C-alpha cells in the first residue's frame with residue numbers, strides 16, 4: 547500500500563479435509579476454531595512522521611475494493627476517493643489519529659494486546675522516531691524507491707552497518723513504474739545478497755484507482771511474480787519476501803514458489819482489501835492448499851489506522867480452513883525463520 551498527501555490530508559470453510567477419517571475431522575475442528583494466542587510478527591507496518599498525519603480524521607472502510615464501486619471517468623477520481631475518506635459509506639469506519647501522540651498510543655495498544663514484533667518501514671527520520679517508541683518490539687526497515695529516494699547503494703550499506711537497518715524494504719518501485727527486474731535494481735539486490743539483508747519488495751495492489759490519482763506511473767503488470775525469475779537466477783542467495791504476495795497473480799505466484807523455494811510472501815494488508823470469502827478462497831486457501839503454508843507471513847500494512855492490525859489478525863484467525871499450527875506459522879514461525887531471529 548502507498549501513503550500519500552493531498553490537500554493537506556494524509557493518506558494513505560468450513561474445511562472438510564477431503565479424505566480425512568471421521569476421527570481426524572473431529573480433532574481438526576477444535577484446533578481450527580481456536581484463535582491463535584501467541585506472539586505475532588507483523589512484516590508490514592509503516593512508520594509515519596507527524597506531518598504525514600492528516601489534521602482531520604480520515605476514514606477507512608473495509609474491504610477496500612468496495613469503497614468506490616463504480617466510477618464515471620467524467621469525474622475526478624481523486625475527488626471521489628477523498629470524498630469517501632471524509633464521508634465514509636460504511637457503518638463502522640476506522641478513523642485516523644490526528645496527532646502523533648494519538649497515533650503512537652493507539653499503535654501501542656495494538657502492539658501490547660497482540661504481543662507484536664514489527665518490521666517498520668518509512669523514511670529514515672520516521673523509522674528512527676518510531677523505533678524510539680518501540681525499541682524492543684520493532685525492527686528497522688526503510689521505505690525505498692529508485693529515482694524518488696535516490697539512496698545510493700553504498701549509503702544503504704552504511705545504514706545497515708551503522709544505523710541498525712535490518713531489512714531492505716518495503717521497496718516501493720512499483721509506484722514509480724519500475725519493474726522488479728529493472729537493471730537499476732540489480733546493484734541493490736547484489737548488496738542485499740552480499741550483506742544477507744532480507745528484501746521486502748512491493749508487488750501487488752495499492753489503493754483502488756492508484757494510477758488515476760496518486761501514482762500515474764504505477765503499473766499493475768509489475769505485480770506479476772514471474773517478473774522475479776531473472777532476479778532470482780542472478781541473486782540466488784538473496785532472502786526475498788514479496789510484500790502483498792503479487793496479488794492477484796496467485797497462479798503465477800504458486801509457480802514461482804514451487805520453483806524458487808526461497809521465496810516468502812507477506813499478506814501485506816490484502817486481507818482487508820477484498821471481501822473475506824474472496825481472499826480466503828481465491829488467495830489464502832489456494833496458497834495453503836498448494837503446499838506453501840510455511841512461507842506465508844502476516845502483514846497488516848498498517849499506515850494510519852492502527853486498529854486495522856486487529857482486523858487483520860481476526861481475518862486470519864477466522865479462516866476456519868487453517869489449523870492452529872498453520873495460524874502459528876503465518877503469525878510467527880515463518881517470519882522468525884525468514885528473518886533468522888534468534889531462538890529464545
Ligand SMILES: [Zn+2]
Pocket residue numbers: 547548716718748749789790814
Ligand atoms: Zn506495499
